[in-house]
Amino acid sequence: MRLVPLAISLLALVGAAMPLKAEWKALASKGDVAVAGKLMLATPLAGWNSSTAQPSERSERWTRDGLALNELTFFAGVRDGEALYFKPFLADKDLPKFRSDMLPTELVELFENSNRAILGSSVFTIGKVEPSMLGKYDAVRFAYSYAAQDEGLTRRGEAVAAIVEGRLYLVNFVAPAIHYFDRDIAEIRQLISTLQLRPPKALPAR
Amino acid sequence: MKRAVAILALAAALAGGPARAMQPATHILPSSTAYQPQDAIEKGLWLEMDEAERQIRGSKFLIDDPELNAYVKSVLCRAVGADKCGAARVYLIRTPQFNAAMAPNGMMLVWSGLLLRARNEAELATVLGHEFAHFEQQHSLQSFRDIKAKSDAMTWLGFVPGGVIAQIGLMGSVFRFNREMEKRADMSALDYLSTSGYDPMAASQIWEQFRGEMEAQAKADKTLAQPGEGSEFFSSHPNTKARMEYLRAAARRKAPSIDNGAERYRAAIARWWPRLIEDQVKLNDFAATEYLLAGMARGRWSADLLYARAELYRARGKAGDLALAERFYRQSAAADPRLAESWKGLGLVLLRQGRDAEGRRMLRRYLDHAPEAGDRAMIAAMAGDMAR
Numbered sequence: 115m116r117l118v119p120l121a122i123s124l125l126a127l128v129g130a131a132m133p134l135k136a137e138w139k140a141l142a143s144k145g146d147v148a149v150a151g152k153l154m155l156a157t158p159l160a161g162w163n164s165s166t167a168q169p170s171e172r173s174e175r176w177t178r179d180g181l182a183l184n185e186l187t188f189f190a191g192v193r194d195g196e197a198l199y200f201k202p203f204l205a206d207k208d209l210p211k212f213r214s215d216m217l218p219t220e221l222v223e224l225f226e227n228s229n230r231a232i233l234g235s236s237v238f239t240i241g242k243v244e245p246s247m248l249g250k251y252d253a254v255r256f257a258y259s260y261a262a263q264d265e266g267l268t269r270r271g272e273a274v275a276a277i278v279e280g281r282l283y284l285v286n287f288v289a290p291a292i293h294y295f296d297r298d299i300a301e302i303r304q305l306i307s308t309l310q311l312r313p314p315k316a317l318p319a320r
Numbered sequence: 321m322k323r324a325v326a327i328l329a330l331a332a333a334l335a336g337g338p339a340r341a342m343q344p345a346t347h348i349l350p351s352s353t354a355y356q357p358q359d360a361i362e363k364g365l366w367l368e369m370d371e372a373e374r375q376i377r378g379s380k381f382l383i384d385d386p387e388l389n390a391y392v393k394s395v396l397c398r399a400v401g402a403d404k405c406g407a408a409r410v411y412l413i414r415t416p417q418f419n420a421a422m423a424p425n426g427m428m429l430v431w432s433g434l435l436l437r438a439r440n441e442a443e444l445a446t447v448l449g450h451e452f453a454h455f456e457q458q459h460s461l462q463s464f465r466d467i468k469a470k471s472d473a474m475t476w477l478g479f480v481p482g483g484v485i486a487q488i489g490l491m492g493s494v495f496r497f498n499r500e501m502e503k504r505a506d507m508s509a510l511d512y513l514s515t516s517g518y519d520p521m522a523a524s525q526i527w528e529q530f531r532g533e534m535e536a537q538a539k540a541d542k543t544l545a546q547p548g549e550g551s552e553f554f555s556s557h558p559n560t561k562a563r564m565e566y567l568r569a570a571a572r573r574k575a576p577s578i579d580n581g582a583e584r585y586r587a588a589i590a591r592w593w594p595r596l597i598e599d600q601v602k603l604n605d606f607a608a609t610e611y612l613l614a615g616m617a618r619g620r621w622s623a624d625l626l627y628a629r630a631e632l633y634r635a636r637g638k639a640g641d642l643a644l645a646e647r648f649y650r651q652s653a654a655a656d657p658r659l660a661e662s663w664k665g666l667g668l669v670l671l672r673q674g675r676d677a678e679g680r681r682m683l684r685r686y687l688d689h690a691p692e693a694g695d696r697a698m699i700a701a702m703a704g705d706m707a708r
Binding site: 206207208209210213215217218219220222223226227230231235236237240241242243244245254256261263266267268 | 375378379380381414415416432485486541599602603604605635637668671672694695697698699701702
């Protein structure tokens with residue numbers, strides 16, 4: 115009868131992989147708010163909420179109607195050698211690591227491969243990749259779409275990423291391709307275009 | 321990956337039950353289209369599987385290329401016989417791991433990782449025949465009865481993260497059964513190969529290749545036990561040296577054949593191959609992928625294989641990797657200058673090494689070859705005056 119203890123331990127493992135208490139805080143829709151360790155300054159849109167549960171130490175996650183319907187994640191100050199996300203509890207392989215000498219298209223690869231690993235999905239396609247700005251810094255903007263294994267839904271996303279003083283800054287919006295992405299993307303682009311980065315003072319070169 | 325580990329843990333638990341004696345074969349075999357489920361347990365299982373099949377039909381992971389589907393079905397039909405293969409409904413699933421599974425209701429799932437790993441038609445026929453034998457001999461049904469006697473198996477399957485595909489993978493897959501069942505399926509697959517005129521040696525070859533890949537992975541990943549030495553993965557299915565030996569010995573007793581369908585196989589999966597290898601490279605699993613590529617090349621590196629290898633080294637980016645990546649991109653571009661992605665990779669790897677002028681030149685060459693590329697605007701900026 116080794117099934118029952120295994121069931122309990124498996125349940126414990128699945129449980130442990132989830133945040134113990136995630137809380138949502140409504141964002142004031144007036145004025146700028148400091149985001150992701152105060153390294154970014156964003157102007158929230160009406161009805162958005164911030165979560166205390168983050169996908170990594172250097173990030174912050176917002177939603178309007180719940181993460182399944184719209185998700186806006188800010189990554190700020192990711193350092194050389196760090197992954198974009200916390201390693202999933204039962205993962206048998208490390209996630210890809212950010213390197214400060216990555217080229218713009220390699221940031222897109224980092225994002226894609228990290229998400230393929232987290233989602234366990236190979237149905238992940240990068241769309242248009244183009245130069246852009248994040249705050250006052252040169253950046254790469256890219257579109258993508260994917261499906262996760264346990265839902266028959268295609269999601270679309272758009273992200274902008276830049277390396278500033280050797281650290282990665284990335285804003286990512288994702289929503290179901292049906293209805294939600296198109297409904298919100300214009301607002302989101304507006305938000306991203308007015309986003310300010312506040313990188314810490316440059317450290318002396320090592 | 322969470323899902324994979326959980327599946328393996330469950331698979332080990334499920335496969336651990338004692339083997340049931342075979343039911344007397346007085347009824348129609350499941351490989352006959354006239355077969356119907358026999359009792360409440362089996363009927364319930366079919367209902368579950370029919371529901372799972374409906375979900376899979378709507379899955380975004382389904383590879384719905386009619387030609388590729390027809391090809392895989394034709395290999396199954398040649399292997400097990402046209403009279404039997406009608407009992408199977410084959411679904412190709414875009415998932416880069418090596419796996420195939422057949423549910424008791426006749427639904428057969430073939431993971432794209434198997435299509436990547438099989439080097440010829442005979443190797444594919446080996447795995448399809450193996451799964452079909454499990455199905456025909458009702459091994460998953462027997463296992464299910466064993467589990468059912470102990471606990472509610474469906475509650476169990478509900479725990480498997482990753483959705484219905486992962487669950488079916490668990491229900492009846494190459495990793496699932498006890499050793500006695502595996503051996504019976506191995507021997508049946510060998511019989512299928514032999515009677516359908518394929519090279520019987522293919523049976524040991526594909527498992528040997530996969531064992532090598534697992535060993536390469538385990539060696540690179542210190543957290544895994546060495547295969548065959550008590551690791552849960554290998555104790556749950558007998559992909560041991562002994563297995564290779566009994567398969568080779570049995571194959572030598574069969575009529576030899578040199579037909580392994582390598583050319584047909586390559587032609588059939590050619591259109592999908594770049595996507596399959598891309599999925600594998602993007603798994604961030606350097607050791608297993610490097611082993612896999614070497615096994616495919618067997619000393620003859622094509623432009624595609626060289627490109628995949630270069631991508632692997634560029635992605636890892638350890639000391640010395642960029643120089644190796646550069647060499648492989650150059651060899652790939654020399655072997656097939658039309659492969660636009662090689663020029664891009666070469667450009668990127670040169671920029672990364674500070675050789676900007678040549679790197680930008682190579683990026684422009686990529687744009688010449690792929691004027692419609694989705695990353696055209698970004699690459700054009702990088703090929704222009706943009707510094708890092």
